[in-house]
Amino acid sequence: MSILSDSLEAAFPVKAALLHLDLRSVSAGGAQILGPVKLDIRAGETVALTGPSGVGKTTLLRVISGLHRDYEGEITRPPRLSAVFQSPTLLPWRKAWQNLTLTTGISKAQALDWLTAVGLNDHADHFPEQMSLGQQRRLALARAFAASPDLLLMDEAFVSLDPKLADEMMQLFETLRAQHGTTTLLVTHDRTEAARLADRVLCLDGHPATLRAAV
Numbered sequence: 415m416s417i418l419s420d421s422l423e424a425a426f427p428v429k430a431a432l433l434h435l436d437l438r439s440v441s442a443g444g445a446q447i448l449g450p451v452k453l454d455i456r457a458g459e460t461v462a463l464t465g466p467s468g469v470g471k472t473t474l475l476r477v478i479s480g481l482h483r484d485y486e487g488e489i490t491r492p493p494r495l496s497a498v499f500q501s502p503t504l505l506p507w508r509k510a511w512q513n514l515t516l517t518t519g520i521s522k523a524q525a526l527d528w529l530t531a532v533g534l535n536d537h538a539d540h541f542p543e544q545m546s547l548g549q550q551r552r553l554a555l556a557r558a559f560a561a562s563p564d565l566l567l568m569d570e571a572f573v574s575l576d577p578k579l580a581d582e583m584m585q586l587f588e589t590l591r592a593q594h595g596t597t598t599l600l601v602t603h604d605r606t607e608a609a610r611l612a613d614r615v616l617c618l619d620g621h622p623a624t625l626r627a628a629v
């Protein structure tokens with residue numbers, strides 16, 4: 415390395431990637447789904463992942479979260495991950511505040527603060543089935559942020575909501591992300607949503623699929 419680049423690096427240290435992926439392949443059900451995939455995400459970034467249905471976006475999120483192990487390659491992930499899915503995946507027999515305390519270890523007082531932060535202060539004692547889909551989605555978003563994740567994974571978290579509700583949810587996500595500086599990888603079919611929320615938009619394409627910058 416030259417003296418100039420050495421001194422530049424000393425003056426402006428390059429932050430190590432929070433998430434580092436260098437995958438050779440990912441398979442599911444005996445078939446290869448993903449080919450070589452390299453991805454680095456730095457602290458504070460929001461990266462959107464797009465691509466056609468069935469290409470392997472959710473599988474890639476599952477590889478990153480440690481739920482899907484049929485892959486070859488290297489992953490360096492931060493210790494604390496949270497995920498928000500299309501389906502809110504709440505605990506049905508627990509009240510809203512308990513859905514936060516039981517999954518994140520926060521106190522009841524902190525859970526009530528989180529419910530206020532997402533506009534659910536009147537629903538603390540409600541069970542998920544007593545809440546609308548939009549309210550359940552907001553509870554799932556609060557749960558994800560309340561876990562103080564180093565990396566937040568979101569899989570179509572704003573899909574199947576009417577446009578006004580989707581916009582409200584995105585605004586809520588933007589507010590929480592700004593308050594907590596949360597690094598996020600989000601999967602979406604929606605290019606407008608990707609452009610609005612992400613610093614970088616990537617596309618999985620082909621078979622087996624590989625990753626490229628979206629055009």
Ligand SMILES: Nc1ncnc2c1ncn2[C@@H]1O[C@H](COP(=O)(O)OP(=O)(O)OP(=O)(O)O)[C@@H](O)[C@H]1O
Binds near residue numbers: 443447465466468
């Ligand atoms: N456990 C599994 N066993 C067999 N095949 C699987 C498994 N999980 C995923 N697949 C297959 O892998 C491919 C990628 O699925 P995946 O859900 O990751 O796609 P996706 O891009 O997220 O799709 P969508 O946008 O429709 O949600 C699909 O063909 C799917 O059927």
